[in-house]
Amino acid sequence: MTERAFTPALGRVAPVRFYDAVAALVRERLWRALVVGYVAPAPGGTVVDVGCGTGSLALLLARVQPQARIVGVDPDPDVLAVARRKAADAGVALDWRVGMGDALEEIVGAGSADVVVSSLVLHQCPMAMKRAVLAAMHAVLAPEGRLVIADYGWQRTRAMRLAFRIVQLADGRDNTQPNADGVLPGLISEAGFCDVREVEVVPTITGSISVYVARRG
DSSP states (O other), rough: EEEEEEOTTTTSSSOOHHHHHHHHTTHHHHHHHHHHHHHHHTTOOOOEEEEEETSHHHHHHHHHHSSSSSEEEEEEEEEEEEHHHHHHHHHOOOOOEEGGGGGOOOHHHHTTTTEEESSSSSGSSOOHHHHHHHHHHHHHHHEEEEEEEEEEOOOOOOOHHHHHHHHHHHHHHHHHHHHHHTHHHHHHHHHTTTEEEEEEEEEEEEEEEEEEEEEEE
């Protein structure tokens, strides 16, 4: 599963070493802070960050709640190497795993997570993979566990649709257009989640990023 192709963090436009600089341009501090508030990691709890990239969100979660277990999962060894260096420099111990988002059960174990979080991942995935990743997220959550996703969602205005073309240039129209059309809430519900809500919409220079929350029943 981990050997299959995946879209790199910056798609086709730039090497991974530029990811953090580019992320800063899309109001990363704002929407990551919002995500952390909805994750609300608890002491002794387990949070799995799916598609953790360079580890910015995982590190922020660990700083907010040092007594939580934070597991970062990503299929790209190069991007995880950056995450490991950042964690080492910060003196923070996290659990990094190499693997695809649809293989979470074998990576972290069924029912083992209190919260699953993911940011800027699903818009890069084909529809079948979007469904498979969401199903895997559901499987690794404990009963009543929570899902928090930040990603490009429904692009409501003409300005946001035009801005989103930058993302489509990088990641391809086929994978990204369903997100822009507002498909994510329905897919989250189809995966078995309850109480699916879009709780935040953050306009950026590359389109609007939505934060979705849901619960495993």
